[in-house]
Each structure stands twice: as C-alpha cells, then as structure tokens.
C-alpha cells in the first residue's frame with residue numbers, strides 16, 4: 001500500500017467533520033462550511049508533504065477550515081493609524097469626517113429619507129436641493145451640484161459645454177494629479193480638443209487671445225495643486241481670463257482642486273485660493289473636491305452660473321455621476337460647520353490636524369517614542385525628529 005492510499009483511509013469523511021462543526025455552520029452556513037471542508041480534505045489528499053496522522057482527525061480538519069473561513073472574511077476596509085505625517089492622504093482615505101457628518105451618513109443609510117422627495121409640496125424633489133443653498137451661501141455662486149468626485153465634475157462640465165469643441169489651456173497647467181487625473185487625458189475623454197496655450201513657464205493673455213476661434217467652447221484654468229512653477233514665470237489670473245472669455249461670449253471655468261471655503265491666513269495657514277474669490281472675480285464655473293481641504297466625504301462640487309448649471313444637470317452623464325444620500329448627508333453637515341468659521345479648527349478634523357501646533361505634535365512624539373522603542377526588536381530604534389510640515393504653526 002503506498003502513502004497516498006494510506007492517507008486517504010485515514011482522512012475523515014466530510015460528514016464526520018460536519019458533525020463536529022455545528023458552531024461553524026451556525027456562523028457561516030451549511031453550504032459554505034461543507035464546501036470548505038471538502039476543499040480542505042482535497043488539499044490534504046494532494047499535499048506535496050503527506051499529512052501526518054495528527055493532521056487528520058475531524059477536529060483538526062475543522063480547525064483548519066475555521067481558520068480559512070475566518071481569513072476569507074478578514075480582508076476589506078479597516079481602520080489604520082496614519083503615521084505618514086500627511087493629513088490628506090489619498091491612499092489612506094483622504095479627509096476624516098467629523099462625527100456629526102458620519103452620524104448623518106449613518107442615518108441616511110439605515111432609514112428611508114427625503115432624498116428626492118419634497119416634504120413641503122409632497123412632490124418629487126431634487127437631490128441637489130439638500131446642499132445647493134449651502135454651497136451658494138458659502139461661495140457666492142448662483143447654483144451648484146454635487147457629483148462623485150472632482151474628476152467627475154470636470155468631465156461633466158467639459159462634456160456638457162465643450163464636446164466636439166476646443167478648450168484652450170495654459171501649458172503650465174497641463175498637470176497630473178495623483179497619477180490618474182491628467183488634464184490632457186481628462187479633456188480627451190470628455191470629447192473636447194485641448195488647445196495648448198503659452199509655454200510651460202510663461203503664458204500671457206495674448207496667447208489665450210490668439211487661441212480663441214469659432215470652435216472655442218470655453219476658457220479653462222487648472223489649479224496646479226501639488227506642483228509649483230518658480231522663477232521666470234507668468235500666468236493669467238482668473239479675473240483677466242474671465243474678462244477675456246466674456247469679451248468673446250464664452251464661459252470661463254476653473255478647476256480649483258481643493259475646495260477652500262475660508263480664509264486660511266486667519267487660521268494661521270498659508271493662503272489658499274478661496275472658492276468665493278473665484279466667483280467674485282467673474283469666473284462662471286468652479287469645480288473642487290469634497291474630501292481634500294474641504295474636509296468632507298468623497299465628492300466633486302460644481303458651482304457657478306445658474307444657466308450653465310441647468311445645462312450641466314440636464315446632461316445624462318449627471319445621472320451616472322450623481323452621489324447617494326449618505327454622501328449628501330455628510331457633505332451638508334460639513335458645509336454647515338463652515339457657517340461658523342471661528343470654530344472650524346476644532347470642529348473639522350482636517351483643519352484641526354492641519355493647524356495642530358508643532359509643540360503639541362512634538363509632545364505626542366516624545367510620549368510615544370520611548371514606548372515604541374521598547375517594543376522594537378534590535379537593531380531598530382525610534383527617535384523624534386523635527387517636524388518638516390509645509391504648513392506650520394509654532
């Protein structure tokens with residue numbers, strides 16, 4: 001008798017293992033458990049190393065199956081500790097929501113709600129109604145809508161207003177953001193033709209003027225977010241660009257990237273362009289992310305002129321890019337916090353973390369360092385080093 005036949009005789013049957021597995025069946029269901037037992041027995045039968053007798057009791061097989069079932073369920077999203085020093089880390093989920101926003105999202109998730117129902121008239125409502133007035137109040141715009149993220153916002157604007165037409169953009173603004181958002185590629189996928197304007201370091205008003213033709217749909221400016229041009233540079237500010245667009249009867253849009261709704265200087269942070277400044281300077285449409293500096297859920301906001309927003313919302317793509325009630329509920333709660341800007345650095349986690357005093361960070365680092373060092377195996381050690389944050393408050 002060879003080893004394999006010998007082993008087969010020693011392996012328990014599926015039924016015998018199942019008899020000792022009531023708890024597993026109660027937790028995972030009969031079908032999943034018996035399938036897992038079958039797979040485990042198959043594995044033992046075909047293992048390169050013949051199983052020893054001690055691997056083969058029904059209890060052993062059941063324990064192995066329990067481990068595998070557990071491991072299969074262990075994947076997926078889970079909380080991690082962000083020690084990267086980067087407050088808004090795309091790989092770690094960007095902005096952390098304030099509790100009020102998370103609670104609102106939870107309520108929207110587990111109860112029916114008035115997502116598209118007008119409780120006053122008893123008629124069908126519009127999901128944007130839950131945030132539009134707030135965005136208008138905070139940015140000074142006439143109308144607004146929300147989609148899945150800022151990339152979707154840009155695609156929706158361009159494919160509504162510029163499909164099959166030309167859009168001049170400065171060569172200094174043809175940037176890539178986070179690897180998957182590249183301005184030229186986003187424009188191409190929106191069906192419009194990019195007309196490159198100026199040079200990488202310098203773009204002048206006359207360059208835009210020369211690029212405008214009968215096929216021009218709009219003028220667009222992109223905030224370079226994670227990239228800076230320094231030295232011999234020139235660009236056209238949004239006010240001048242909007243005026244040029246209007247001279248030709250065209251709209252002007254700006255992709256702001258991060259949605260900043262308060263004066264960062266008053267928070268002790270370096271100046272960041274404020275959404276309302278762009279609206280004030282005559283820009284017709286702005287787009288920005290909900291989960292960057294704004295500190296809310298993943299979303300993209302389009303704000304601007306009413307007539308343009310109406311066309312944008314009538315585009316069938318809007319339906320494909322719309323957000324759910326959980327996102328709307330969370331975003332509304334975050335936006336409400338902006339009505340009280342004096343307390344934002346306490347109430348909004350993103351701004352609380354960005355304005356955290358260096359002394360506070362250092363004190364925590366010192367507290368953790370010794371403890372961490374005690375748990376590290378040689379040759380590793382832990383040390384506190386100075387903060388290198390770009391945004392620093394003593």
Ligand SMILES: *Cc1c(COP(=O)(O)O)cnc(C)c1O
Nearest residue numbers: 149150151177223225256257289
């Ligand atoms: C981040 C960013 C985007 C993409 O926004 P998402 O919300 O990540 O889709 C687009 N444009 C600019 C300028 C950005 O900074």
